[in-house]
Each structure stands twice: as C-alpha cells, then as structure tokens.
Amino acid sequence: MRARAPSLGSVALWALVGTILAVLVLPTLIVVPMSLTGDQYLGFPPRSWSLKWYTAYFSDAEWIRATLFSLEIAALTTVVATILGTCAALAIVRGDVKGLGWINAFTLAPMIVPHIVVAVAMYLTFARLGLTGTVLGFVIAHTILALPYVVLTVSATLYRLDPALEMAALNLGASRLQAFFQVTLPLSLPGIATAAAFAFIISLDEAVVSFFLSGVHVKTLTRKLFEDIDYSLSPVIASASTLLVVVSIAVMAAIELARRSVKR
Amino acid sequence: MAELKGAGGAPVSIAAVEKRFGSVAALQGVSLDAGAGEFLSLLGPSGSGKTTLLMMIAGFEIPDRGTIAIGGRDVTELPANQRNVGMVFQRYALFPHMTVAENIGFPLRMRGLARSEMSSRVEDALKLVRLDGYGTRLPSQLSGGQQQRVALARAVVFRPPVLLMDEPLAALDKKLRQAMQLEVRHLQRELGLTVLYVTHDQEEALTMSDRIAVLNDGRIEQIGRPEELYEMPASAFVADFIGETNFLSGDVVGLDARECRVLLDGDGLVTGRVAADGLAAGTGARLAVRPDRVRLGNAEGIEGTIAERIYSGAMLMLAVRIGETTTIMARGPSNGPDADRSVGDRVRVSWKPEDARVYPAAAER
Amino acid sequence: MTRWRQVRGGRWSPLAAMLLLSPMALLLIAGFFYPLVNLLGRSLWTPEFSLVHYERLLGEPLYLLILMRTLWIAGVVSVFTLLLGYPVALVMARLGGWKAALVAACVLVPLWTSALVRSYAWVVLLQRNGIVNDTLRGLGLTEQPLRLIHTEGALLVAMTHVLLPFMVLPIYSVLRAISTDLPRAAANLGAGTWSIFRHVTLPLSLPGVFAGTLMVFILSLGFYITPALVGGPRTLMIATLIGQQMTELLNWSFASAIAAALLAVTLLLVAAFRRVLRIDQMAGHAG
Numbered sequence: 001m002r003a004r005a006p007s008l009g010s011v012a013l014w015a016l017v018g019t020i021l022a023v024l025v026l027p028t029l030i031v032v033p034m035s036l037t038g039d040q041y042l043g044f045p046p047r048s049w050s051l052k053w054y055t056a057y058f059s060d061a062e063w064i065r066a067t068l069f070s071l072e073i074a075a076l077t078t079v080v081a082t083i084l085g086t087c088a089a090l091a092i093v094r095g096d097v098k099g100l101g102w103i104n105a106f107t108l109a110p111m112i113v114p115h116i117v118v119a120v121a122m123y124l125t126f127a128r129l130g131l132t133g134t135v136l137g138f139v140i141a142h143t144i145l146a147l148p149y150v151v152l153t154v155s156a157t158l159y160r161l162d163p164a165l166e167m168a169a170l171n172l173g174a175s176r177l178q179a180f181f182q183v184t185l186p187l188s189l190p191g192i193a194t195a196a197a198f199a200f201i202i203s204l205d206e207a208v209v210s211f212f213l214s215g216v217h218v219k220t221l222t223r224k225l226f227e228d229i230d231y232s233l234s235p236v237i238a239s240a241s242t243l244l245v246v247v248s249i250a251v252m253a254a255i256e257l258a259r260r261s262v263k264r
Numbered sequence: 265m266a267e268l269k270g271a272g273g274a275p276v277s278i279a280a281v282e283k284r285f286g287s288v289a290a291l292q293g294v295s296l297d298a299g300a301g302e303f304l305s306l307l308g309p310s311g312s313g314k315t316t317l318l319m320m321i322a323g324f325e326i327p328d329r330g331t332i333a334i335g336g337r338d339v340t341e342l343p344a345n346q347r348n349v350g351m352v353f354q355r356y357a358l359f360p361h362m363t364v365a366e367n368i369g370f371p372l373r374m375r376g377l378a379r380s381e382m383s384s385r386v387e388d389a390l391k392l393v394r395l396d397g398y399g400t401r402l403p404s405q406l407s408g409g410q411q412q413r414v415a416l417a418r419a420v421v422f423r424p425p426v427l428l429m430d431e432p433l434a435a436l437d438k439k440l441r442q443a444m445q446l447e448v449r450h451l452q453r454e455l456g457l458t459v460l461y462v463t464h465d466q467e468e469a470l471t472m473s474d475r476i477a478v479l480n481d482g483r484i485e486q487i488g489r490p491e492e493l494y495e496m497p498a499s500a501f502v503a504d505f506i507g508e509t510n511f512l513s514g515d516v517v518g519l520d521a522r523e524c525r526v527l528l529d530g531d532g533l534v535t536g537r538v539a540a541d542g543l544a545a546g547t548g549a550r551l552a553v554r555p556d557r558v559r560l561g562n563a564e565g566i567e568g569t570i571a572e573r574i575y576s577g578a579m580l581m582l583a584v585r586i587g588e589t590t591t592i593m594a595r596g597p598s599n600g601p602d603a604d605r606s607v608g609d610r611v612r613v614s615w616k617p618e619d620a621r622v623y624p625a626a627a628e629r
Numbered sequence: 630m631t632r633w634r635q636v637r638g639g640r641w642s643p644l645a646a647m648l649l650l651s652p653m654a655l656l657l658i659a660g661f662f663y664p665l666v667n668l669l670g671r672s673l674w675t676p677e678f679s680l681v682h683y684e685r686l687l688g689e690p691l692y693l694l695i696l697m698r699t700l701w702i703a704g705v706v707s708v709f710t711l712l713l714g715y716p717v718a719l720v721m722a723r724l725g726g727w728k729a730a731l732v733a734a735c736v737l738v739p740l741w742t743s744a745l746v747r748s749y750a751w752v753v754l755l756q757r758n759g760i761v762n763d764t765l766r767g768l769g770l771t772e773q774p775l776r777l778i779h780t781e782g783a784l785l786v787a788m789t790h791v792l793l794p795f796m797v798l799p800i801y802s803v804l805r806a807i808s809t810d811l812p813r814a815a816a817n818l819g820a821g822t823w824s825i826f827r828h829v830t831l832p833l834s835l836p837g838v839f840a841g842t843l844m845v846f847i848l849s850l851g852f853y854i855t856p857a858l859v860g861g862p863r864t865l866m867i868a869t870l871i872g873q874q875m876t877e878l879l880n881w882s883f884a885s886a887i888a889a890a891l892l893a894v895t896l897l898l899v900a901a902f903r904r905v906l907r908i909d910q911m912a913g914h915a916g
Contacts, residue, residue: 009822017720020713021735024793027750028739034753042753045760088653095646103650110661112899114851116868117888120875121664124671124885140660147653167324167639168357170344172418173374176641179345182370186361205743208853212875222745229749229858233756241746252741324639344639 031245035238042233053235063224063240070221073135074203077142081199084143085150086192092151093158094166094184111148115208118145123212133215141209146199153198157191158184190258197255201248272456273301274335274425276321281330283316283482290316291327292482298458298475300425303449305461305469308479309505314462317479318428321460323347334426345374350419350427350457354434356411358403364390364414365399371422389417392451409440416448420455427452429461433468445472466506470494478502499540500623503552510558510592512551513625516543524622526551531587532566536620548625555581557619558594560602565614568592570607584613665892672886682886692870699866702785703849709789710845711838714796718837719830721797722804736801740794748858751787752778755859779861787859792848796841803837804830839905847898847906851891867891 035053037046057063092103110118122141123132131137161184169179185192207222214223221244228237278296282289291313298304306314319325320332323344331340339347358367365386372382390396393413403411412432419427429448433441449472452459463469469476470490477487478501486498497503504511512534518525524538526549536551543549559565560582571591572583580598582605583591592613596602605611641649672682686692721732739747754760755777762774777783807830815825853868860869867887874884899906 007822013716013720017716017732020717020793021732024717024739024790025735027754027790028742028747030750030754031746042756084653084656087649091641091646091649094641095649096640096643097646097650098643106657107653110657112847112895113665114853114868114891114895116851116853116871117665117668117892117895118661119853120871120884120888121668122660123875124881125664125667140656144657144661147657151653162355162357163639164353164355164357165359167322167344168351168353168359169370170324170639171322171347171349171351172371173345173348173422174370175345176645178374183359187359201741205745207743207745222743225745225749226854226858229745229752233753237749238753241743241749245742245746248741248743249738252737256737 028245031238031241035235035242037235037238039235042235042238053239056236057239057243060236063221063236066219066221066224067240067243069218070204073138073142073220074200076135076139077146077203078196078200080139081143081146081150082192082196085147085195085199086154088147089151089154089158090180090184093155094163107151108148110144115145115206119209119212122209126213132213133218137213138210138220141213142203142206143199145206145209146202149198149202150195153195154188154191157188157194161187194255194259197251201251204244205248272425273299273458275300275333276426276458276460277333277336278317278321279331279333281317281320281327281332283313283320283325283327289482291320294330294479294482294484296477296484296487298460300458301456303452303459303461303472303474305463305473305476306479307463307466307469307476307505309464311481312479313482314464314479315430318430318460318462321426322349322351322428348422348424350422350424352412352415352419352427352429352432354430354432356403356415356432358411358414358418360403362402363399364395364401364403364406367403367414368399368418368421371418375422385421389421392420392454393417393447408436409444412436412444413447416451420451420457424457426458426460429459431462431464434463434465441468448472470506478505480505497539497552497621500550500552503539503621503623508555508593508595509552510555512553512590512592514549514551516545516547516549516622519543519545523617524549526622528566528586528590534566534620535617536622537618539621540623542624543622549622550625551620551622553592553615553620555593555595557615558592559614560584560594560605560611561614562612565612567610567612570605570609570611573605573607584611586613668885669889671882672889675882682883683890685883686887686890695865695867695870698781698864699850702781702788702866703846705785706788706792706849707842707846709785710793710796711842713789714793714841715800715838717793718797718800718804718834721801722807736794736797739790740798744791744854745858747791748787748855751783751790751855751859755783755787778859779863781860781864784856784860784864784866787855788849788852791855792845792852795844795848799840799844800834800837803834803840807833836905839902843898843902843906847895851895 033046034042036049036051038048038050038052039046088107091097092100092107097103118141126132126137126141131140165183165187166179169183170176174182205222206220207226210220210222211226214220221240225237225240225244228234276296276298278294281291281294283291294313294317296304296317306317308314316325320327321334323339323342323346326341331338333339334347334349359370362370365383368386368389369382372385377385386399387396390399393416395410395413395417398406398410398414403414406414415432432448433444436444445468448459451457461469461472470493473490475487475489476493478485478493480501486493486502488496493502493506497506500511503509512526512528514526514528514534516524517527517533519538522538523535524543525533525535527533534551536553539552566586568584568586570582571585574581574583575598578598579595580600580603582594582602584594585591594602594613640646673679675681686696717732717736721729721736724732756762757774757776759777761777762771765771765775811829811833812825815829820828851868852866853872856864856866856869857872860866862869862873865873868891871884871887871891874880874887
C-alpha cells in the first residue's frame with residue numbers, strides 16, 4: 001500500500017495537538033526534576049542534582065507522620081468503600097429493586113456536589129461530634145467520596161456479566177450465597193480490584209475535605225502539602241509531591257493495563 | 265452410561281398461568297401438559313411469552329396466578345435451586361472460570377456427592393456427549409458445538425427428570441445445528457427425559473418435537489403434533505407462522521358446516537374448509553392455502569398471469585398475479601408439470617377445498 | 630451492555646437488595662446528606678430564621694464581584710478547554726496502536742495526578758524567579774520580573790490545564806463511537822475533508838462537546854485547590870471565599886450560606902442538563 005502524503009491541514013492539526021499535549025504533560029511531571037535539585041530553593045531547571053530533599057523528606061517526622069496517616073486512611077477507606085460499594089452495586093444490578101433512577105442519583109450525589117461544599121458541611125457536623133482530626137472521621141468522609149466511583153465501576157462489571165451464569169448456578173442447585181461466592185464474585189473480581197484501587201487513590205489524593213477535617217497535629221499528606229506550598233518553597237515539597245504522583249500514576253496505570261488485558 | 269439414567273421423565277403440568285411485567289401481559293391463562301418422556305417445543309416469535317414460561321418452570325419467575333407442577337408436585341413457588349430440573353441456557357452459561365469437568369461437576373458438588381462418585385459421573389457425562397478427554401479444558405478453549413455439548417452434559421449429570429432448553433442451538437451455524445438436533449433428540453430418548461424446548465425456529469420445532477405448543481402474545485394458539493399444526497392450523501397466526509402460506513382476503517358468500525365460499529377482493533370465487541368460529545355470510549374472511557397445494561392448469565380455477573419464476577434447485581416457485589392486488593405462490597418440483605411455464609403465461613389457479621382453510625378476518629393480527 | 634437487563638428473573642429479592650443497599654445508604658444519609666441539610670439550616674437560622682446571609686452575599690459589591698468573577702472564570706475556562714481539548718480528542722479518536730496509547734497517556738497522566746500537585750507546579754513556574762519570568766526576561770520582553778502568581782491570567786491558565794482532561798475524554802468517547810463508515814460514506818458522496826468534519830463529525834460529536842463543557846463549567850464553579858494556590862486572596866472565587874470565611878474569618882453561617890448557594894446552582898445545572906451530562910462515564914477516569 002502506498003501512503004498518501006499528509007495534507008497541510010493534518011500536519012497543522014498534529015503540530016497543534018502535539019504542543020497542547022506537551023503543555024498538558026510537562027507541568028504535571030515538572031515536580032520530578034524539581035525534587036532532584038541540589039539547590040537550597042526551588043527553581044527550574046535545577047542548577048545541581050541531588051537526592052538530598054528525599055533524605056530530608058524521609059527524616060522529617062512531620063512529613064512521615066502525615067504520609068503514614070494518609071496511607072492508613074486510604075487503606076481503611078479502600079476496604080470500607082469497596083465492601084459497601086460492591087454490596088450496593090450488586091443490589092442495583094442484580095437486585096429486584098424499584099426506583100433505580102433515584103437510587104443512582106442518591107449514590108452519585110457525592111460526585112456532583114462541589115468538594116468545598118462537602119468539606120464545609122462535613123466540618124460543621126463532624127466538629128460537633130468530635131470527629132475532626134480522627135481516623136474515623138476521615139474514613140467516613142473519604143469512603144463517601146469514593147463510593148460513587150466504586151459503585152459505578154463494580155456495576156459496570158456486573159452489567160457485563162451474563163445473569164444467566166448466576167441463574168445457571170441456582171438451577172444446578174447452588175444457594176444464593178453459593179452462587180455469589182462461586183460464580184459472581186470470582187468473575188467480577190477484576191472490576192472489584194479496579195474499584196478498590198480507585199478508592200485508594202481518591203482517598204490518597206483528596207485535598208479539600210482533608211484540608212478542613214485535619215487537626216493541628218493529625219493531618220493528611222495533602223493538607224501538609226497545602227500548608228507548606230502556601231508559605232515555603234522548599235524543594236522537600238517537590239519530593240513529597242513526586243512520591244504522591246508516582247504512587248497515583250503507578251496504581252492507575254496498573255488498572256489501565258489490567259483493564260486492557262482483560263478487554264483483549 | 266447406565267449411571268446417568270435416573271428415574272426417567274416426569275410430567276410437567278402448567279395450569280392457568282398468568283404473568284404481567286408492569287403493563288405488559290407476558291402470559292395470559294396458559295395451560296399445558298407435557299407427558300413423562302415427551303419432547304414438547306414452545307414455539308413462537310420473540311415476546312410471545314415462551315421464555316417467560318420456561319423461566320417459570322425453572323423457578324426464575326413466579327406466576328401471578330396459576331400453578332406449575334412437576335411429577336405431580338406443586339412447585340409454583342419452590343426456589344430455583346430446589347427444583348431439580350436441568351436447563352440449557354441460550355448462550356450456554358458455562359462458568360468461564362471453571363474447567364469443563366468442574367462445570368459438569370458443579371451440580372454434583374452442590375448436592376454434596378463424594379469425590380469419587382463425582383468424578384465417575386462426570387466421566388460418564390463427558391462420554392455421553394462424546395467429549396471424553398476434554399475435562400481439563402476451559403470453556404473458552406472449546407468450539408461452539410463443544411460448548412453446547414458441555415452445557416447439555418452439565419444439565420443432565422444430576423439426573424433431573426425434566427430438561428429445559430432455551431433456544432440452545434440458536435448460536436450455531438446451520439450444519440452444526442442440524443447435527444446437534446439429532447444429538448439432543450437421541451440423548452432425550454436415551455435418558456427418557458421430559459424436554460421442554462423453547463425455539464422461534466419452526467423448522468427446528470417440526471423436526472424435533474413430539475408435540476409443539478405455538479405461543480403468540482402470551483397465549484397458546486394451538487398445541488399438537490407437527491403434522492396437525494402444518495395440516496390443520498387452528499388460526500391464521502399458526503398457518504402463517506408454520507410453513508409458508510398464501511393468504512387471500514375477501515368476503516364470505518356461502519357457508520355450510522364444513523365448507524366456506526369466499527369472494528376475493530380482487531374478484532374470483534374460491535372455496536376452503538371452515539377452520540375457525542366466527543364466519544358468517546357477508547363478513548370478511550381470510551383463506552389460507554399452502555403453495556405446495558396450489559395447482560396450476562388451464563381449465564378450472566381463477567385466472568391469472570405468471571409474474572415471477574423462482575428456481576431453487578429441487579423446487580420451482582411460481583408467482584401468479586390475480587387482478588390488481590393479489591399474488592398467489594405455487595410451488596412444485598422443478599422437473600414437474602409446471603416446469604416449462606414462463607413469465608407472462610396466462611394460467612388458472614385452483615386447489616382442493618380440503619387443502620385450503622378459511623379464518624374470519626377479525627382474527628388476523 | 631445493557632442487553633442483559635432484559636433478562637428478567639434470577640434477581641435478588643427486594644428484601645435482600647434493600648439489605649445490600651442499606652449500609653451505603655445509612656453512611657450517605659448520616660455522613661453526607663445530614664451534614665448538607667445541617668449546612669442549609671445553619672445558613673438560614675441564626676438562631677431565628679433569616680435570609681440575612683443570602684442578602685449579604687447578593688447585596689455587597691465585593692461579593693457580587695466574586696460571584697461574577699467565578700462565573701466569568703468558569704466560562705472562559707470552559708471555552709479554553711474546549712478550544713484546546715477538541716483537537717486533542719479528534720486526533721486521539723483517529724489514532725490506533727501505540728500512538729493512541731501515547732496520546733491517551735498524555736491525557737490520563739494529568740488526570741491521575743492530584744490537582745494539588747499540578748497547581749503547585751504552576752505556583753513554582755509562575756513565581757518571581759520562575760521559569761516563565763526567566764524566559765520572558767531572557768527573550769528581552771520584560772526588564773523586571775512580572776507579578777504572575779495570584780493574577781486572574783495565571784488562574785485561567787492553571788485551571789485550563791487542570792481541567793483539560795475532563796473536556797477531552799467525553800468528546801473522545803463520543804467521537805470514538807461514531808462509525809467510521811459515516812465519514813467514508815460522506816467522502817463517497819463527494820464531501821471533502823473540511824465538509825466531512827463540518828457536516829458529519831462535528832454535529833455528531835456535539836453531545837460530547839456539551840457534556841465536556843458542562844462538566845468543566847460545573848467543576849470550575851466549585852473549584853477550590855487551584856484558585857486557593859494560584860489565585861490566592863487577590864483573585865477570590867466562590868470556593869476560596871467560602872474557605873476564607875471558614876478558616877480565617879470564622880464566619881461559619883455566612884460560609885454556609887455561600888456553600889448552600891453554590892450547591893443550589895450546581896444541582897440546578899446538573900438537574901437541567903442531566904441528560905447531556907453523562908456522569909457515569911467519569912467512573913473510568915476517577916481521580
């Protein structure tokens with residue numbers, strides 16, 4: 001086959017899109033070289049290279065405490081949101097329920113309401129109950145924010161699953177629970193794992209609600225970043241950001257790759 | 265193989281079953297009896313209620329009214345997993361994460377069978393469907409026909425007295441479908457099972473069934489042996505749905521207990537057997553006659569012109585134009601007496617009165 | 630995929646379904662809906678019922694200015710992201726193989742990266758001694774470093790950058806779904822490249838354009854992180870005004886009233902355009 005010469009228009013389109021993509025990606029990844037600077041202050045490009053800001057990060061008790069707290073919240077959120085969301089998705093897709101439109105609107109609401117509104121509302125209520133700055137308070141808040149994504153992801157998987165499989169299991173003598181654990185659960189595990197990864201990243205990256213729910217001593221990594229960005233330009237922030245970015249991208253890329261291999 | 269033979273078939277009895285989904289009446293007063301060991305097809309277009317009926321027998325739907333009994337026991341509200349009926353699903357519903365042997369062993373595992381007993385029965389079932397040696401494969405590694413046979417083996421391995429099949433061959437190509445039809449029929453006889461077989465393919469129903477129930481709009485239009493349905497369709501719908509039929513509309517001009525004379529809209533007087541109630545002189549009627557019963561000649565009958573000549577190997581189909589609006593199809597062997605007729609020829613069309621059936625026009629759908 | 634829905638039967642009973650739904654429902658009611666109702670209550674009862682906070686929001690020129698600025702920025706960001714996002718979506722939809730994966734990665738990586746980190750990058754880029762100022766001086770365009778950070782221009786650029794993926798993806802998914810036969814049919818009927826785009830591709834992609842624009846507009850209205858970091862106190866938007874009233878001025882009732890107003894506008898937009906806005910599509914790219 002002979003290739004047609006690209007037209008001037010398509011060359012221009014390509015050049016435009018290439019530029020847009022570069023501008024889209026570069027500021028996202030610029031924290032990586034910034035974190036590797038050997039200088040005392042942030043700047044780009046760095047004049048010298050060093051890992052010293054990572055050393056600074058890992059030896060700073062406050063950063064480590066915030067990081068571990070964020071990881072703890074994210075892990076707990078993942079467990080709670082995945083279980084609650086999977087149950088709900090099961091009811092929505094495979095249950096004999098009425099008013100699906102309302103149930104969906106109800107479930108997706110935390111996705112639609114601006115996070116600043118959620119943050120203020122939760123702060124006002126949680127503060128009165130002594131839940132601000134506690135693990136429980138954060139897990140409740142992040143689970144609520146992650147639930148819509150879990151429900152959507154798991155129900156998409158369940159919709160793709162032929163309901164005849166569960167019916168076949170029942171027909172062959174399995175109880176409801178046997179049918180679920182032997183057939184439905186193993187077959188929707190990839191979707192549930194994806195949902196769990198979403199929940200983890202949503203919790204880890206969440207900044208607005210975390211900002212309001214954090215206390216003076218108990219704060220998430222994002223709250224710590226937020227504070228420090230506002231009044232210092234120390235490269236240690238770039239190191240912490242880089243770690244956050246790397247974890248997020250690694251988890252999401254793993255999901256994407258897993259999804260592609262399943263689709264194939 | 266003898267191990268797979270259970271107690272043989274059990275009768276299935278459906279009495280006055282009704283079911284609505286919202287505003288749609290899926291089944292309206294359906295009654296049906298399948299004898300032990302009978303092969304009964306449920307035939308109808310999509311939306312006729314045939315699958316809903318099957319789902320009720322399997323326990324996946326509960327009728328609003330009426331009862332369902334298997335082997336004399338009322339199972340109307342018995343949960344699906346306690347009914348002990350085999351079922352082959354439309355797309356087989358093989359568990360993709362289990363091997364062929366695990367799929368077939370599943371119902372035995374659910375019934376708590378000992379491991380040794382299980383594996384010998386699975387082996388037998390695999391032999392029965394000629395898939396011995398395939399036990400360790402995954403369903404995705406099998407062809408469509410092989411998957412079909414695994415589904416069949418899984419549905420009979422626990423010796424159910426009744427086997428339900430929901431368009432099980434629809435996904436196969438024509439050659440394979442015909443081979444599987446024979447195989448299913450053979451298996452049914454071998455095991456003495458009662459089979460309820462849902463299909464929308466009238467040819468398949470005619471080939472395989474002891475009896476056929478034709479469903480339309482949630483009602484049973486007719487139940488009978490294949491020949492009865494073909495030769496004596498009880499309604500215009502059945503005449504239309506099973507085999508090919510010429511429908512001619514007109515008005516009743518003469519009527520006695522057996523025969524009815526109809527004046528066609530496009531002129532011409534024709535005669536046929538009275539096939540349904542509701543005919544009276546002066547009312548509208550539809551006369552149905554099979555193309556293979558239409559005779560062409562030059563002496564008697566209504567006059568027309570050959571408009572098309574369609575050759576299809578063994579058979580020859582001639583379309584005869586009567587007046588402005590009516591066309592009658594006539595079919596015969598391609599080496600028969602009508603072989604040398606050609607387009608444009610004048611011809612007279614007739615049939616024996618007992619080969620044509622007259623229905624009231626109101627019954628038309 | 631919805632065809633499975635047509636198979637009835639074999640479903641979990643209504644009681645079992647309610648039991649499965651109830652843990653999530655209870656959590657949402659107690660942890661989400663109750664706080665929202667409480668917020669509304671706080672904005673209206675102080676302690677007697679009064680609309681004083683709402684009157685203040687709509688009465689004082691400063692707040693009106695912030696409201697108008699928020700609408701203006703949300704509008705401009707929507708237009709910018711559309712202009713930049715459409716060509717990207719178009720190219721992405723036409724590609725296959727590794728090129729498509731590369732473009733997809735360029736769009737998804739920012740989406741998967743915390744908005745906090747990306748806003749931080751803009752803070753660094755736009756600071757007094759940042760790369761943008763250095764470049765401008767290097768090119769001789771300016772003598773003194775410009776004050777870029779905490780300006781409306783900086784905020785527009787940063788928000789456009791942060792929200793661009795939310796425009797690209799809905800347009801892309803609509804473009805992708807257009808049968809390749811349609812442009813071919815148009816070409817076969819004599820249309821040129823531009824005519825095909827103008828009369829076939831563009832009209833068919835409009836649902837994606839509406840969905841993306843609405844999504845970006847709604848997200849912009851309530852956006853907090855980027856306005857807080859890049860816009861700063863000089864370029865307040867509604868969300869940052871709420872934050873300021875909450876954390877600095879401790880005027881919780883007024884903050885509640887602003888939040889309630891923002892919530893009302895958002896819900897109105899979502900309700901009015903719920904057919905256009907395909908929220909469930911966003912599941913694939915959460916973050």
